[in-house]
Amino acid sequence: MPFLVEFRRTLRCAAVALAAVASGASAQTAATPDYVGSETCTACHLEETKDWSTSHHAKAWTPPTAENILGDFEDASFEHKGVTTRFFRDGDVFMIETDGPDGEMTEYPVAGVIGITPLQQYILETAPGKFQSFDVVWDTEERQWYHLYPDQDLPASNGLHWTGPYKNWNARCAECHATGFEKNFDPATKSYASTQTEIGVGCESCHGPGSTHNAMAKEGFKTLLAPEGGLSSYGFTVDLELGGETLIQQCAGCHSRREPFEDGNPLPGTPFHDAYRLSTLRTNLYHPDGQVLDEVYVYGSFVQSKMYAKGVTCNNCHDAHTAELEAEGNAVCTQCHSEAGNPDFASLPLKTYDDPSHHFHAEGTEGAQCKSCHMIERDYMGVDGRRDHSFRVPRPDLTLTTRAPNACNDCHKDKTARWASEAAERWYPNSAHRVPHFSSAIAAARTDLRNNTENLIGIAEHTELPGIVRATALEMLTPAANPEIATRLEPLLADPDPMVRANAIAVQRGAPETERSVRLVGLLADPVKSVRIAAARNFLGMRIARLPDRMNRDLQNATTEWQQTLLAKADFPETQMVLAGIGLTTRNMPAALGAFGDAVALDPQLTQAWVMMVRIHAALDDRDMAIETIDAAIAANPESVELSLMRVDLLQ
Known part of the structure; x- marks a missing residue:
């Protein structure tokens, strides 16, 4: 097929391939308004500006001034794993001396400030335009320096060192700490020329660029815009007055x-699944029942909740400009969960919740707080408590079978899960919540996929379950996919939920290739970008002589979109691994070797990339290069048994 020939050609060099599609990466059009900055909004929106100005959003990224910096820079020091970091001032400049990318002690001016409480982190510039988030941070409550990863020894040679790709501010952080951010990474020179309209999460991060709105305001809004013009009636790219999914997805980004x-920043108003691929409930991110494990933020939890299913939105609980809760304590919950109820959510039972008859704890205690039972808290970045937004009913009985935590034992750490389960059963003997749960199947499949495929299929087909749960089951099923499973789950390719459609695509790898192409070809023109990209990925490597012209155009367009997403992440080791996989699939070994090489240059601890390079060199009968590569791999990973054994095999 012509598109596959072109894909193979462009993959000869990953950097060239990515640069080739750069010209098509921008989503803006001539009609898109320009960013004007939050200061422009102040004159007309005084109250909103006042509320926003001290919020965590406004302080997400600030200049390194004496007013903004809270840490001790009076020649303070902090020692970690043999490295003594010094914090001091050179005149008006705040400085940090620490180990740089080569391991040598280097003095860096603080280039930016991240956050205000409960911790504050600092940005350092390690090369022109390249910014890194530093690992030693300031605890604003205890007023002391501490390391984000106290148990880890991360020398400069480690990909997880503060100068490495996973701590790069341009790539990993700035998008959500700035307004109108563009990363502008050059794959050829490995350099950044990032720009933003303003640092911090400004008005236009949520409302969209404001030049058209500003021009309309100067005219007194004499004429409002027609919705079909692509802007809201007041000239924004997103109409937050619509609420619902529009508002939730704007926050979810x-x-x-x-x-x-x-x-960088998607244009505000871009649907979430056109700008991102949401993570499923993966083992390293979530517990089997969907409770938070790693730092997954909010959206992946919230879409699991009954509140989300019933139409609750972020601003039902949080003020849009201060980002604080709308009420104190349990009052934020009882605005709906009470005898009076809330007419906006008519399905809620009208009964007393904020009472010992419901929570069985003494009034005024921590156990009587709604959040203690329904929003467990976990600390991330050492001191930053984040609450699970799935609003789940505590299920200590599931802890016994899935080992997922439960809210009861979060507080009663000296008690067992069985004790908590028996207490809950006494309190709620006829509870409708103590029923079979999807977590039992997911927990079992995590350790034994082959004998639990039928249960995962049942989850995927269960339309009453949240889409993220069903998508998780589909993702887990992919390695076990066979013709029978692929055929049975074919209807999910037309599911209303884009996460389900996108994850159902990979399951079709179990189908014969001719059937797979027929089933997937229509999804190349799916209305949702994440689904189109998933379809394009799964067409790669198919042996198809010809498609009808329209379908071939759809395939080319979806493939180009996929290439553009790779361009956006060319500085990610993960992206280079994908490019290497494409090279292997298309039998372009130079492209595969180049991408694997770029991956280990970014993260020397990616042993699987080293292994694949050695195998490719060996397959090409280049034994000397294979040995040279394995020696470099062992030098970067001296404790790897796999690499050492591989070297022994090469020398035999």
Whole structure:
């Protein structure tokens, strides 16, 4: 097929391949308004500006001034794993001396400030335009320096060192701490020329660029815009007055664990699944029942909740400009969960919740707080408590079978899960919540997939379950996919939920290739970008002589979109691994070797990339290069048994 020939050609060099599609990466059009900055909004929106100005959003990224910096820079020091970091001032400049990318002690001016409480982190510039988030941070409550990863020894040679790719501010952080951010990474020179309209999460991060709105305001809004023009009636790219999914997805862009598709901030109003791929409930991120494990932020939890299913939105609980809760304590919950109820959510039972007859704890205690039972808290970044937004009913009985935590034992750490389960059963003997739960199947499949495929299939087909749960089951099923499973789950390719459709695509790898192409070809023109990209990925490597012209155009367009997402993440080791996989699939070994090489240059601890390079060199009968590569791999990973054994095999 012509598109596959072109894909193979462009993959000869990953950097060239990515640069080739750069010209098509921008989503803006001539009609898109320009960013004007938050200061422009102040004159007309005084109260909103006042509320926003001290919020965590406004302080997400600030200049390194004496007013903004809270840490001790009076020649303070902090020692970690043999490295003594010094914090001091050179005149008016705040300085940090620490180990740089080569391991040598280096003095860096603080280039930016991240956050205000409960911790504050600092940005350092390690090369022109390349910014890194530093690992030693300031605890604003205890007023002391501490290391984000106290148990880890991360020398400069480690990909997880503060100068490495996973701590790069341009690539990993700035998008959600700035307004109108564009990363502008050059794959050829490995350099950044990032720009933003303003640092911090400004008005236009949520409302969209404001030049058209500003021009309309100067005219007194004499004429409002027609909706079909692509802007709201007041000239914005997103109409937050619509609420619902429009508002939730605008918040979700930053408050989620996801893979970005674009080079920087998506244009506000871009549907979430057109800009990102939301992570499923993966083993390293979530417990089997969907409770938070790693730092997954909010959206992946919230979409599991009954509140989300019933139409609750972020601003039902949080003020849009201060980002604080709308009420204190249990009052934020009892605005709906009470005898009076809330007419906006008519399905709620009208009964007393904020009472010992419901929570069985003494009034005024921590156990009587709604959040203690329904929003467990976990600390991330050492001191930053984040609450699970799935609003689940405590299920200590599931802890016994899945080992997922429960809210009861969060507080009663000296008691067992069985004790908590028996207490809950006494309190709620006829509870409708103590029923079979999807977590039992997911927990079992995590350790024994082959004998639990039927249960995962049942989860995927269960339309009453949240889409993220069903998508998780589909993702887990992919390695076990066979013709029978692929055929049975074919209807999910038309599911209303884009996460389900996208994850159902990979399951079709179990189908014969001719059937797979027929089933997937229509999804190349799916209305949702994440689904189109998933379809394009799964067409790669198919042996198809010809498609009808329209379908071939759809395939080319979806493949180009996929290439553009790779361009946006060319500085990610993960992206280079994908490019290497494409090279292997298309039998382009130079491209595969180049991408694997770029991956280990970014993260020397990616042993699987080293292993694949050695195998490719060996397959090409280049034994000397294979030995040279394995020696470099062992030098970077001296404790790897796998690499040492591989070297022994090469020398035999």
